Amino acid sequence: MKKECSELKKRAMLAKQRMRMGYWQQLKAERERVLQEVGESEENKFKVSEYQRAKLKRDTDLVINQPQAATDEVLYEKVCRILDADEDTMNPIGQLVDQDEFRRLDEGGRQRYILELSKKYRELKDRYYEERLSKTC
Numbered sequence: 001m002k003k004e005c006s007e008l009k010k011r012a013m014l015a016k017q018r019m020r021m022g023y024w025q026q027l028k029a030e031r032e033r034v035l036q037e038v039g040e041s042e043e044n045k046f047k048v049s050e051y052q053r054a055k056l057k058r059d060t061d062l063v064i065n066q067p068q069a070a071t072d073e074v075l076y077e078k079v080c081r082i083l084d085a086d087e088d089t090m091n092p093i094g095q096l097v098d099q100d101e102f103r104r105l106d107e108g109g110r111q112r113y114i115l116e117l118s119k120k121y122r123e124l125k126d127r128y129y130e131e132r133l134s135k136t137c
Helices: 002-020 023-038 042-064 066-085 092-096 099-104 107-136
Strands: none
Touching: 002 023, 002 042, 023 042, 042 066, 042 107, 066 092, 066 107, 092 107, 099 107
């Protein structure tokens, strides 16, 4: 019960901080700027909204769930390096595998690890392209 209250308090604190610092006004201004540059089609509006929602979720997770979010950010940096070097790389999952952890797992654990890593890679690859779209605008 105490953990739920603690998480709720953290979320309330973050919401209050966003309101105080003008986060929502800044988000609206950024959205309008991007839409002016790329055009205000329904598809572009949807993409910008999805990007902003994902960014807000990542920022919140970074505060609430620090260890997992930090691990995801390290993995995201690796994905960015892989995709910056060559978008058509042959074995991106193999480049992301932590060899020490992989060696100590049994066969079932290895399969689970690869499946989880491939899911995370797809999520981070989508994030990479969304952020790349917003930066080019």
